[in-house]
Amino acid sequence: MVGKIRVAVNGYGTIGKRVADAIRLQDDMDVVGVVKKSPDYGALLALKKGFNLYVPTQDDIDKFEITGIQVSGTLEELLENVDVVVDATPGGMGAKNKQIYTRFPHVKQIFQGGEKPDVAEVSFSSLCNYKEALNKASARVVSCNTTGLLRLICTLGNHFKISRVRAVLIRRAADPREVKKGPINSINLNPPRLPSHHALDVKTVVPWLDIVTAAVVVPTTLMHVHHVAVRFSEGGVTREDILRVLEDARRIVLVKSAVTGIKGTAQLIEVARDLRPRNDIPELVVFEDSVHVEKDELMLFQAVHQESIVVPENIDAIRALTGIEPDPEKSMSKTDSTLGLSKKFFLL
Amino acid sequence: MVGKIRVAVNGYGTIGKRVADAIRLQDDMDVVGVVKKSPDYGALLALKKGFNLYVPTQDDIDKFEITGIQVSGTLEELLENVDVVVDATPGGMGAKNKQIYTRFPHVKQIFQGGEKPDVAEVSFSSLCNYKEALNKASARVVSCNTTGLLRLICTLGNHFKISRVRAVLIRRAADPREVKKGPINSINLNPPRLPSHHALDVKTVVPWLDIVTAAVVVPTTLMHVHHVAVRFSEGGVTREDILRVLEDARRIVLVKSAVTGIKGTAQLIEVARDLRPRNDIPELVVFEDSVHVEKDELMLFQAVHQESIVVPENIDAIRALTGIEPDPEKSMSKTDSTLGLSKKFFLL
Known part of the structure; x- marks a missing residue:
């Protein structure tokens, strides 16, 4: 070419x-x-x-x-x-x-x-x-949710042996420009039957992964939030190990809630409105304070900007x-x- | 007396x-x-x-x-x-x-x-x-969230040996009567640091339980939704076993999404408006379709009517x-x- x-x-x-x-x-x-x-x-x-x-x-x-x-x-x-x-x-x-x-x-x-x-x-x-x-x-x-999950999974997978992933997706109901979609006041299971399709979609890229996902839709337009639980097949992984890997990772950014006061999606987007065209956040945002390791399990919250990720x-x-x-x-x-x-x- | x-x-x-x-x-x-x-x-x-x-x-x-x-x-x-x-x-x-x-x-x-x-x-x-x-x-x-978790945990605990509970709480932001609380358009970590206090609160009643909870607040007023993952210390528990126990359980009601078309909190409350004073639902509502068993793990969605449970x-x-x-x-x-x-x- x-x-x-x-x-x-x-x-x-x-x-x-x-x-x-x-x-x-x-x-x-x-x-x-x-x-x-x-x-x-x-x-x-x-x-x-x-x-x-x-x-x-x-x-x-x-x-x-x-x-x-x-x-x-x-x-x-x-x-x-x-x-x-x-x-x-x-x-x-x-x-x-x-x-x-x-x-x-x-x-x-x-x-x-x-x-x-x-x-x-x-x-x-x-x-x-x-x-x-x-x-x-x-x-x-x-898709945006699958991209967010895969960024985390493939980053962690390069450093640790993952045995199971369990994720709960709290999805924004509509994009800001969508004027007819709801719900306005409901938490909807999407779908009611587990697992949600996101697990299957992750497997189109990493077919060997043991992953189950579940999703709800909530009345907000700004970003999705995921709770991700990752089990490792070897013990001894510490919170500091995880943070070091995430800090150095491409396309993942850590937000320090205690330092910045950012505790949710509206505040993330407010910052992006000042700094970015269309308030886009193409990075996967991991809430550093939420990173929690207990025995062989990592749990954390991450946010996904569905429009740009x-x-x-x-x-x-x-x-x-x-x-x-x-x-x-x-x-x-x-x-x-x-x-x-x-x-x-x-x-x- | x-x-x-x-x-x-x-x-x-x-x-x-x-x-x-x-x-x-x-x-x-x-x-x-x-x-x-x-x-x-x-x-x-x-x-x-x-x-x-x-x-x-x-x-x-x-x-x-x-x-x-x-x-x-x-x-x-x-x-x-x-x-x-x-x-x-x-x-x-x-x-x-x-x-x-x-x-x-x-x-x-x-x-x-x-x-x-x-x-x-x-x-x-x-x-x-x-x-x-x-x-x-x-x-x-x-509290309402803890009551919801404990109803499920103590019901299951009477029949199966529980080794771990992991729950993600998707909380309603305000009660219907509250006119000043938000957020209107955000998913807020509440708190950003894991575990949320709900795990500690569950332990005030069942101190020996291995439980971690995480919570977000979303813009809705009707009910909380929980995603609960329960690991059993013995294998062989089937979805049918779980459903049989939940069907017979006190203060827990199963909602069949595929049969009734009820997939979220607004529809639950709409039914309660027709049937109950103040549309109260003091039962813990478990979405039957979401009950999913994989290996030694049960996952499900449940809804909690914070005003009446x-x-x-x-x-x-x-x-x-x-x-x-x-x-x-x-x-x-x-x-x-x-x-x-x-x-x-x-x-x-």
């Missing part, structure tokens, strides 16, 4: 717009165009940011031009001129879009976690299996599929420094 | 008003009076229900009579004419009130879980330690302290049938 990797971003919602911005910050890839289905505020934003706007089909062009929004062409026209498509359309749409993508065999395909695993050759999480995705034709970046993984997936960077560490270093990810401690 | 037990209820808020109503439903006890500090809607409600209204001190009488609310006397005057005082004042007030109560040595004292354990001779949970409280001078009915335990505590009913089963049977608690399945 000569020059920069040419990328199409299909879908310009929560994930798509963030991935498009992140690609722009890289020196080895470029956004050729973004694809929008509806001529709404998202389309206007894309143009304002200087992206070329494409639409799914010829029929959609009129719909846009009636409202005065200028369109550069259709998805298929865009696919002719790119090396990679990042599908960031709503869950389940990616599988349908795949039928179009496969008509362009030179285009590598990246899907999001809302798709079923069989949409792609590999389910992807940079810290766990970057090399597995090298030069593959397609990858599925696992998968953005670094999408960038890495572009490099892995195209093979432009065979070294996971080099790809992640470039991604993390361009996106300005924190090291060690949040705000300290 | 001849005739009915005469009870004073000090505090007519969330717990006090429910305990007062519950006492009225018993044939072996009576409410002599309830004590209110402020001449507000709660005081008017108490009068409307026909309770004699008392105030903390002589000074408070004017405050009430200015607003036209008739007062029967002071707390001390009330204590002269009762056998038991149920303290349902805000957390921490009970310890201060105890100085007054102890000037009336014939009066048995019942406190709520918002007080520190040393406020009373015994921390109380009917299913676990009714007999320990027999004829004691004082008891502390443990401790009411049956307060009634039993009155019988235990006065010694009027030495048999825990007989006391609980009377309480449960008068309060109309469900058996086996919620709504089925």
Whole structure:
């Protein structure tokens, strides 16, 4: 491949717009165009940011031009001129879009976690299996919750022998932009039957892991919170061992509650509003004070910013599929420094 | 003791008003009076229900009579004419009130879980330690979350050998009547440091238990939800074994999500609004579909109606302290049938 990797971003919602911005910050890839289905505020934003706007089909062009929004062409026209498509359309749409993508065999395909695993050759999480995705034709970046779990699991797994993982996911009910979703006043089991699908999704990347997850949805929009319990097959792991590993870990940041006064998601986001575009926190946030070791068990709370946590993984997936960077560490270093990810401690 | 037990209820808020109503439903006890500090809607409600209204001190009488609310006397005057005082004042007030109560040595004292354990001779949970409280001078009915955990733990502990309990508490942020508390949009660690105090509180009743708890607060008012993981020291416990025990258990009701469509707290409360005064659910609600057994571990979700779950335990505590009913089963049977608690399945 000569020059920069040419990328199409299909879908310009929560994930798509963030991935498009992140690609722009890289020196080895470029956004050729973004694809929008509806001529709404998202389309206007894309143009304002200087992206070329494409639409799914010829029929959609009129719909846009009636409202005065200028369109550069259709998805298929865009696919002719790119090396990679990042599908960031709503869950389940990616599988349908795949039928179009496969008509362009030179285009590598990246899907999001809302798709079923069989949409792609590999389910992807940079810290766990970057090399597995090298030069593959397609990858599925696992969902926000799964990415959060896998960052912790693969980081710990590099240092300690894990025998069991048990996680309870306290999920935000809707993203800030979603105006119709609830609940407003309920804690809903999601699903009522255990385990939740997140355990199965983690296993698409680390199939040998003994993991059970359970999830509830609660009335908040900002971030998910996970309680994770990890059992080690060897004793003697101390809290200090864990903290040392987490401090040095990529894409994990520790928040010191006692020092900063940060005890929840609203305060994390308030800090990010001052420091980050769109108050994004692509790092997995581990609450340091919550890290608790008892016998062979680690327990902790972590927070996941559902809108942005998968953005670094999408960038890495572009490099892995195209093979432009065979070294996971080099790809992640470039991604993390361009996106300005924190090291060690949040705000300290 | 001849005739009915005469009870004073000090505090007519969330717990006090429910305990007062519950006492009225018993044939072996009576409410002599309830004590209110402020001449507000709660005081008017108490009068409307026909309770004699008392105030903390002589000074408070004017405050009430200015607003036209008739007062029967002071707390001390009330204590002269009762056998038991149920303290349902805000957390921490009970310890201060105890100085007054102890000037009336014939009066048995019942406190709520918002007080520190040393406020009373015994921390109380009917299913676990009714007999320990027999004829004691004082008891502390443990908090709503602790009552929920203990109902499950003591029920299971009667049938299986428990080696560890790990629970994650997803707590409602405020009661429906509380107009100033938050958060509105955050998941807060409460506290950030593990374990949360609930584990310690469980141990005030079952000191030998290996238990770690963690808690978050979320923006909802209706019920708490717990994820509870129980490890057994012997293998071979099946899901069917667990369900059989829970079906037959007192004060625990199973909700079948797949059959009823009930997947969260709003739906539980909606049913209770049709069936129960104040939509109270004094039973511990276990989501049957969530009951999951893997190797030596049980995991499940349960819901706790924070406003009413401790009411049956307060009634039993009155019988235990006065010694009027030495048999825990007989006391609980009377309480449960008068309060109309469900058996086996919620709504089925």
